Structure formats: C-alpha cells, structure tokens
Amino acid sequence: MSESRYCEVADLAEAKSELDEIRHHLHRHPELSYEEADTSDFVADKLTGWGYDVTRNIGGHGLVASLKAGTSARTVGVRADMDALPIKEETGLDYASIHDGKMHACGHDGHTAVLLGAAQHLAKTRRFDGTVHLIFQPAEETGYDSGAQRMIADGLFERFPCEAIFGLHNHPGVPAGTFGFRAGPMMAAADRVKVRIHGRGGHAARPHLTIDPVVVGSSIVMALQTIVSRNVDPNEAAVVTVGSFRAGHAPNVIPEDAVLEMSVRSFSPEVRDTLEQRIRTIVAAQAEAYGAKAEIDFIRGYPVLINSEAETEFARNVAEELVGPEHVIAPFPPMSGSEDFAYYLQQRPGCFFRLGNGAGRPMLHSAHYDFNDENLTIGAAFWTRLVERFLSKEQA
Known part of the structure; x- marks a missing residue:
C-alpha cells in the first residue's frame, strides 16, 4: 500500500473472513446491558494482541484501546456499542444466539466487529500521526443511565482526550455500504x-x-x-x-x-x-x-443528538472519497429514535452517522434482524481512513 494514499475498502479484503468469524462469535454470544463481561474480555484480548494499550472497566464493562503513532499530540475517538437486547432470536442462522431470550437485534455485534477490523488494520499500518482512542461501550440500550453516561462520569474524556468523537449505526432499508450524514439535530x-x-x-x-x-x-x-x-x-x-x-x-x-x-x-x-x-x-x-x-x-432519557457541522462535513468527505458520492446521503432525514451517543456530543464535537444495512432487510429490534456482513470491510475501511485523515499532517 502506497504511503501517499489513505485506506481503501480493498485493503480490508484479506481480513473479511476473520471479521465474519468475529461478528458471528459476537452474535452467537449476546449479553444484555451491563452484563457484557465476556464480550469485553473477547474484545480486549483481540486489541491487546494487536498492540493496543487497553484500559478496562470504564463505566461498567466499557473499555478504551489507545494507539499512538508519530509525534503529534492530536487525538481522536471512535466508539462502538457492545450490548444486546432481551429478544428471542428467530433468524434460524447457524450462528444464532445460544442464549435464549437474548440476541443482537440492533447490530451492536456488527458495530463492534467493524471497529475491531479498523483496529487491526490501524495497528498493522500505523499511517497516522497522533493518538486514536477506540471506545467500546456497554449499555446503549437502557434508555437512561446508559453506558455513555457512566463512561463519561468515569472520566472518559479526562483520561482519554479526544478532539472529536465519531460513531455509527446500521440502518435497515438503505442499501448496504451507503452512508447517511446530517449536521445538527439528527436523533430525538x-x-x-x-x-x-x-x-x-x-x-x-x-x-x-x-x-x-x-x-x-x-x-x-x-x-x-x-x-x-x-x-x-x-x-x-x-x-x-x-x-x-x-x-x-x-x-x-x-x-x-x-x-x-x-x-x-x-x-x-x-x-x-x-x-x-x-x-x-x-x-x-x-x-x-x-x-x-x-x-x-x-x-x-437520552437528549437530542446534535452533530457538529465541521466534523459531519469531514466524515461525509471521508465517505465520499471511500465509496463515491453516489453512495452518500446528505442530509440524511432526522430520526425519532434516540441514541446515547448524544451524551458524547454534549462533551466534544463529533458526528454520528448511519450505514445502510440493506434494502428490504428486517428492521432494528426485530427477532429476524441480522447485521449485514457486507458492511464489515466497508465500515472498517471507513474508520481506518477517517483516523488516517483526521490524524494526518495535512489535516493538522
């Protein structure tokens, strides 16, 4: 890979089978909010093996994996949620939940796998200048007293400074690999x-x-x-x-x-x-x-999720470079659903966006839902490129 360019989706092709295995393992072993002990252990083991400095038990089973490259003091945070829902799975998949009455019906298994894919690639290439903090959060699904609140109260941003923070959520009904961005109020x-x-x-x-x-x-x-x-x-x-x-x-x-x-x-x-x-x-x-x-x-419950203008524009540009403007929707329509990423955005500028999970696929929180594995390499490449671009000498 040339030193002159940023990550492309093709750069993650060799990792696809491993990302599938990671995602299917997470899907098979769902844990509810504040019960994510095994999930946290699994994620931490992967990150430690790739050379990250991993800090555990932040706001519950939350963890932060930090990696520094170059000499810059600049920082950026990327978050993935880890918890599942109290729903009996009815997908019939060979990797369906082994825990009756619990399933990854919102795609947090996919969000975690995507960020792990980026973590592995960033550790391998280290083509950025600064420090990236990868935030794996518990308990997004609680509706109140959430993992984001507890991680912030546990000194998240004091212990792991972030100039900006970014997060994503999959979106059934929109073609896989299509990104949706909206500055200002995006979720209720x-x-x-x-x-x-x-x-x-x-x-x-x-x-x-x-x-x-x-x-x-x-x-x-x-x-x-x-x-x-x-x-x-x-x-x-x-x-x-x-x-x-x-x-x-x-x-x-x-x-x-x-x-x-x-x-x-x-x-x-x-x-x-x-x-x-x-x-x-x-x-x-x-x-x-x-x-x-x-x-x-x-x-x-969760406050209004308000994306900052500059960071949303930056993330949109990264997506357009990666997949082309024809696969980017901006502005994306506001949604009446809620998301505890809003608490991070009250503390730091940033952007929370949507990644299409496929047209005609089951909706979120459905017993038939499953994260679309087509998004694993696309999402991982996006996070890698975003970190590379945000922590580049040109961006500074």
Missing part, C-alpha cells in the same frame, strides 16, 4: 412518563358512587393529543405516544387505579421542556376535574 430526545391515577373503585352498576380512573385516564389520553397540535410550533417535530393503559380486571368492577405509560420525543431542548410542562399540567388538571389524584413519574 426520548423521555418516558408513567402516570398513576388514583380514583375510587366500586360496582359497575353504581358508577355514581365511584371516581372511575378509566374515564379519567381516557380524558387524559385525549387531552394529550392537543400538545403537539396546539403547543408545539408546526415547524418543530414532537411525538407524545401513550403506549400502555392498564386498569381493572373484571367488566363489572370499576377499579381503584389506572396506569398510563407514554413515550415522548423531541428534537430541541426547548420543545422537550414544553412537552414536559404541558404533560404535567394536563394530567393534573384532568385528574382534578374528575375528583381523582394523579402521580407522574417523568424520566428523562
């Missing part, structure tokens, strides 16, 4: 709300002697529909979804209590605050109007 904040309505139960034949929590809850559900339509700027995006309504067990009994649970999503801190304020007001007012009481547990 996701909050959870649980409302417990306290009424007064009784006989269904004597409703006048009760305070029916089912009626109160129904009124709350309908009133919540006005928030997005009447309290949020039409040019902004927001979602308030009541996904669970539980009350009673018998048709002739008015229950004492009812429970609503909802998902709330937004793309700006201001809209997020508005949604919380209006939900609290509507729930309290509706309950009071019927003589009931309501308790609200509002759990703030």
Whole structure:
C-alpha cells in the first residue's frame, strides 16, 4: 500500500473472513446491558494482541484501546456499542444466539466487529500521526443511565482526550455500504412518563358512587393529543405516544387505579421542556376535574443528538472519497429514535452517522434482524481512513 494514499475498502479484503468469524462469535454470544463481561474480555484480548494499550472497566464493562503513532499530540475517538437486547432470536442462522431470550437485534455485534477490523488494520499500518482512542461501550440500550453516561462520569474524556468523537449505526432499508450524514439535530430526545391515577373503585352498576380512573385516564389520553397540535410550533417535530393503559380486571368492577405509560420525543431542548410542562399540567388538571389524584413519574432519557457541522462535513468527505458520492446521503432525514451517543456530543464535537444495512432487510429490534456482513470491510475501511485523515499532517 502506497504511503501517499489513505485506506481503501480493498485493503480490508484479506481480513473479511476473520471479521465474519468475529461478528458471528459476537452474535452467537449476546449479553444484555451491563452484563457484557465476556464480550469485553473477547474484545480486549483481540486489541491487546494487536498492540493496543487497553484500559478496562470504564463505566461498567466499557473499555478504551489507545494507539499512538508519530509525534503529534492530536487525538481522536471512535466508539462502538457492545450490548444486546432481551429478544428471542428467530433468524434460524447457524450462528444464532445460544442464549435464549437474548440476541443482537440492533447490530451492536456488527458495530463492534467493524471497529475491531479498523483496529487491526490501524495497528498493522500505523499511517497516522497522533493518538486514536477506540471506545467500546456497554449499555446503549437502557434508555437512561446508559453506558455513555457512566463512561463519561468515569472520566472518559479526562483520561482519554479526544478532539472529536465519531460513531455509527446500521440502518435497515438503505442499501448496504451507503452512508447517511446530517449536521445538527439528527436523533430525538426520548423521555418516558408513567402516570398513576388514583380514583375510587366500586360496582359497575353504581358508577355514581365511584371516581372511575378509566374515564379519567381516557380524558387524559385525549387531552394529550392537543400538545403537539396546539403547543408545539408546526415547524418543530414532537411525538407524545401513550403506549400502555392498564386498569381493572373484571367488566363489572370499576377499579381503584389506572396506569398510563407514554413515550415522548423531541428534537430541541426547548420543545422537550414544553412537552414536559404541558404533560404535567394536563394530567393534573384532568385528574382534578374528575375528583381523582394523579402521580407522574417523568424520566428523562437520552437528549437530542446534535452533530457538529465541521466534523459531519469531514466524515461525509471521508465517505465520499471511500465509496463515491453516489453512495452518500446528505442530509440524511432526522430520526425519532434516540441514541446515547448524544451524551458524547454534549462533551466534544463529533458526528454520528448511519450505514445502510440493506434494502428490504428486517428492521432494528426485530427477532429476524441480522447485521449485514457486507458492511464489515466497508465500515472498517471507513474508520481506518477517517483516523488516517483526521490524524494526518495535512489535516493538522
């Protein structure tokens, strides 16, 4: 490989079979959030064997693999998530999960394998000037109190300085090897709300002697529909979804209590605050109007994921060099899903992007999902080239 050029996809061709084996091993042995002990051991062993300085047990089973080349003091971070989901796999693959009720249904096995592929190639070629920190993170799937939060609290950026940080997620429905970039808000904040309505139960034949929590809850559900339509700027995006309504067990009994649970999503801190304020007001007012009481547990999940302009443009350029502009979508549409990479972007500039997992393939979090192995060498070549370009003398 000429010293004058950066990594190409073809440079990873010889590693394809090994990357397949790594990915299939990870898929076969999924571990849930904060249980990734064996996965972390497997990843650490690979990295140590390739000459990385590996630091373990950061924010749980998280680890950082550091490699320095040249004399520059510049640094860059690249992150992959490692945890699986509590889903019973139904793919029928010969490398399907051996742990019943657990599977890699979101592709974190692929994300980890891709970054390991880049790690191996970077260690072999060392055609960069500075220090790369490869971040293997636990517990992305928790929704709150996530691995990113715990790694940051454990001194991630103080111990492993990063001028910028980058991450990816596969995206079913988009052709494999196609990259998607968007500067600014790209993924939504996701909050959870649980409302417990306290009424007064009784006989269904004597409703006048009760305070029916089912009626109160129904009124709350309908009133919540006005928030997005009447309290949020039409040019902004927001979602308030009541996904669970539980009350009673018998048709002739008015229950004492009812429970609503909802998902709330937004793309700006201001809209997020508005949604919380209006939900609290509507729930309290509706309950009071019927003589009931309501308790609200509002759990703030991941914040809005906001990509920085310069780093997104840089990553997009790297992708266009690697696969051609015809395989790059920019701007990529914003998504109402959430991602704890947002916490890293609150601390450092960077970019989180999408990599197509194939048109017509099962969606994320499906029991039939599988990461597309076509992306292993493409993703590994991208991470290698990004590090080489970011830590090049020309970039400095």
